[in-house]
Amino acid sequence: MTAFHESALDGVARNPALPTPLLMRLLAFEGGGAGPLRHAIGRAGLPEPAVAVILAHPNPRARIEFAMSARSEPAQRARLAEDPSAKVRAALAYGPEWYDPRTTVAPLPDAVCARLLDDRDASVRAALLDSPHLAPSFVASTAVHPDPAARRIGVRAWDVLAPRERSALLADPDPEVRRAAALRECRRDTHLTSELLRDPKSEAEALRRGLLDIADAERRIAGRTHLADLAGNPSLPAHLVERLAADPDEAVRLAVSLRPELPETRRMAIDVTVGALAGEDVEWVRDGLADPDVLRRAATSAHPLLRRAAARSPHLPPGLLGLLARVEDPVVDARMAVHHPDTPEEVLMRVYARLGGTFSAWMAETHPRFPREGLAARYADHPDGNYRRLAVRDPAATPALIERLSHDPAVWTRQAAAGDPRLPLHRLREALHVPELASSAGANQALPADEMEAVLDRAGVPA
Template identity: 80%
Template sequence: MVAFHASALDGVARNAALTIPLLLRLLASDGGRDRRPPRGGVQRAGLSESAVRVILAHPDPGVRIDFATSARAEPAQRARLVDDPSFKVRAALAYGPEVYDPRTKVAPLPDVVCVRLLDDPAPSVRTALLDSPHLTASFVASMATHHSSAARREAVCEWEILPPGERSALLADPDPGVRRAAALRECRRDARVTAELIRDPKSAAEALRRGLLVRADAERCVAERTHLAALAENPSLPADLVERLAVAPDEIVRLAVSLRPELDEARRMAIDFTVGDFDRGDGVQWVREGLTDPEVLRRAAISAHPLLRRAAARSPRLPSDLLCLLARVEDPVVENRLGIHHPDTPEEVLMRVYARLGGTFSAWMAETHPRFPREGLAARYADHPDGNYRRLAVRDPAATPALIERLSHDPAVWTRQAAVGDPRLPLHRLREALHVPELASSAGANPALPEDEMAAVLNRAGVPA
């Protein structure tokens, strides 16, 4: 019964229909290990000011951490934890929400709050802030003059928007790590800086990959066979040396040459390269940096090179004609990336991805993708031999309460859970599911669960009235 109580309580906590009085009752629990308010209650959207105040003052730091990492809370609400007495809470605030859906955008904390976190007395808070993926470009650039070398090194990431004076200061920084990071940005337009970096084993490969080269250095590296795969990507590599590397004995080098942006299709596809079935093309720098550039996307998407098509499929801004083109490629990696990243992926592609991947990923895509089909799923899949497909029948707006109840007894647990969480489930079965351990959480989260039943779950879990 303890597992049932915890599971049902988790479901009720994330129930979209949970009333404010019941939510406050959850939050007002004493913070003991067995009564910690479930994360769903703290991380729900649209919390009232009274609920936020209770969270901010909650005696359990874990509750405050859950709120600090909520992707649904307003940044100004989370920012009120900047003076929390627990450094773990402040570190959670500094890093921000963990986001697994690439379509989810997290509003950053105000820069003024980040400034305070950057100077927090706890090292873990400062580190968490610098590791955060949610910082604004303006704040990152502002760290160029900070007293912390780690902060100055991070500021280099916004090299192009830094004033010339700050770039010069970073290139002469007293910290060698900052100087190296700055030089690796500056070398893209300064051959002298590139030449210096090539002599440093810690930076040679990256400098050869991105830096502005003089011919003598490029020829020497080719002759010495030094970092050839990195050199093959260099935009300033002379054309005759590109041709030499295109027939190099190392297939990794040939593959790197085949991905160069200036090659026409005939020359590109004449190179003897091999692409793995699961290679995604994330390392194609010119495409990765141009995922919002229509011309870059077009050049990559219309190419016959599998890695260029796969790299382009990662963009959520593909024009409709390129999306249709890539949807017909019949490349599983392209289809998977379209399904994850593009909101207008055709239904037939989404269904192929669903069939191929199955499991948790397919469930996530079916629940979150705006184009995933709904109509007609009950007729097509309610009696499918695979429970992963029977679960889809629950998504159909035309599915009847009788069918939903039938699927709540399905042999596949995921199908049962999907059915139990559907508001069309008859109330008698919903009440019954609250007492089934593997269904209790889904039943507790069902928005059709009456308020008195939610209160009863809190009672059984020992949450004080």
Template identity: 70%
Template sequence: MVAFHSSALDGVAANPALPTPLLLRLIAFDGGGHGPPFQALHRPGLPEPAVAAVLTHPVLNARVRFAMSGQAEPEQRARLADDPSPKVRAAVANGPEWTRDPRTKVRPLPDAVCGRLLEDPEPSVRSALLHSPHLAPSFLASLARHPDPAARRAALRVWDELTADGRATLLDDPDPEVRRSAALCACSHDARLTAALLRDPAALPEALRRGLLDRADAERFLAEGVHLVELAGNPSLPADLVDRLAVDPDDGVRLAVSLRPELTEARRAAIDFTVALRARGDVDWVAVGIADQEVLRRAAASAHPLLRRAAARSPHLPPDLLRLLAEDADVVVRTHLAVYHPDTPAEVLMSVYARLGGTFSAWMATGHPRFPREGLAARYADHPDGIYRQLAVRDPAAGPDLIERLSHDPDVRTRQAAARDPRLPLPCLLEALALPELAFSAGANPALPPGEMAVVLDEAGVPG
């Protein structure tokens, strides 16, 4: 009998062909007090018997992991909202920490469930909920008059969706932090609020960045030389003061000026600024207009690399701008396209894949809808670089002989890709289960016979 490596169990737990009876065996496993494998709890589309088993699992960690699963439906996770453990309820409240696809948004819990969690007797549960990035705007808006000031602060995250009465209530809130945060939300259209915030050290930098500035205040801060980066980005800054900051000795200040939306391309190009090699392109006015075609056209056609990087993060680019940015010489622009745009050309995906390598490229090769498949075996099976030889496994025309050869490739990631491929001959697949670096991939291979999966569970001590 072959002695399988321990990580084969995790692979079997992730295997998409795992039969329900074996899945239920895994779900019930206590794992020496650690619970079943992570992969069993984070599988997409868990059948109801498996979900029911998780909800009453005696190992706390199993319920926590499922509560944080990005693969579970929110209605399934919500069934743990009344769990006896506050750790589980906090995990439900916070929601998933990661998803398989970085472009995927997690569906929020139902508002009624969030309401129950917000009334939880444990502060950790309430805090986890209010800090969750997965709350529905409707629920956040409902918190504007909640008795807990932390909840009212959370309502400010959807300021633009609040009623005028709700905004006025928060601007007059009895809690000073709520009032300050509400004022910062409103100050871009209110000079009086801005002037008051400028006297508050805690609010000063943000008020300078976004508030409706009085000219005298703007001149005062420019003369004092403090918070000039924030001042340089303020939309209401008079044009002559913008010109003065455009030649400031601080490169960061000049860079902030160069990103202002009202500048012509000629004016932008006249500013001496430096862009960091890997800067993402966090530009407020482009982010706000991420679906606005006029905004995207201005940013994508700009000579400023940070504006093009910001535009490349939009999944709403029309075909002509997508083609324009796909030919951009800036590697960050092309990387953003590969991550965020579903129609990124195959040649861009390939270039980003080769440049980045590692886990990110593995995700892109398996998860991007436009990543090429056909013809990869002929092009890359004998490529000197292992990161390309991995791609040969993706080719639907690759035969069992090639997959077997690649399962013995010098490059470990290539061997792992081959070990996970259902075309790998069964004797080689069983051999891979015993190898530490291949056991997980072999266990996850959908061609692994159910009988062999059961053997892996038996050897790992999973009760029958």
């Protein structure tokens, strides 16, 4: 298959109007490149006959693609748990590698995860424990698993574990499990914190989160050991907080400036400089992205890093969302555009103007608030092709305009027009044979079924 034929086939595989018989024909195809196969397998709402074809596909790559599809139902993917290929089972165990951050990937059923955790192949077990898509109930269940690697994962569920389970993990025969458990419990235990401070592997984290003995804190300050970690510790006494607020190391002063209990006037009096694109993680904000009080304190602060941390939350209420939109901070704008479904249009357009390229195209296609009306009048003749392609999004754009834009000097604009159902049929058929437009034209919902069938024929997909 030539690259041109593969490009057209790639588009047809993504076409929402692809008839089921052609979809089944494409799914059964063993040849071709990864693109067409991946796009056909990754479609949402695959009918059961199509799922059956994929599950029995002789090409393991097809089964791997389905195992990692974010659009397939977990119960459908779960049927690969007994697949003969360890690579397929490992792909299933890990799950989708990319997904829209505004949506959640549904986890596999706990029983299927338990089966994969006991898989005979170590790569499958490791992939499962590394997965970002595990259900909280399954994570908690691993706290009593015979494998210490699983019990280390179970420690993540510390706050919901029964007291006897916590005690068992604190006394676990595996030193890594004991350390992980102690780092959770040390938030309320000065003795455990002191023990962890003597271990180089856990010292920094214990200083960040442990319940500190004042003598331990003063020794670290005197020895200038991990001061930036110490500066954020919630149990650090106020007089030591004040001492570190004037520390000569700016990283230490910055950590102090991010403490949650500081009054705003005191926070902003600390001498720190925050870079224009800096976005350090702020743990108490990250852990409270659904907490109205945390969001209010962070979003209304004058501290750039707190505002940037709050901008990650999809739960910002309208008032705080509007407040952050008026800041016009590029990091705040980008984070709201990625994470919040109600990001104001003016913010989305600022991000589009600033970043351009693939990210802006993704945002324009997927964000529910990205503007549509009036774009043709504003941008059809814009000197920048990145803006001219926005004209295609306008519901009022005429077929004549879409056809004109399908000849635009900018390839992304031509591709956007080639994929629009308003493109006149004669030009759509023509675009299907233009190398850089074939994929977009193939994905066009207005493409007649006989043209889709012809693409499969030319690509050598057996009938």
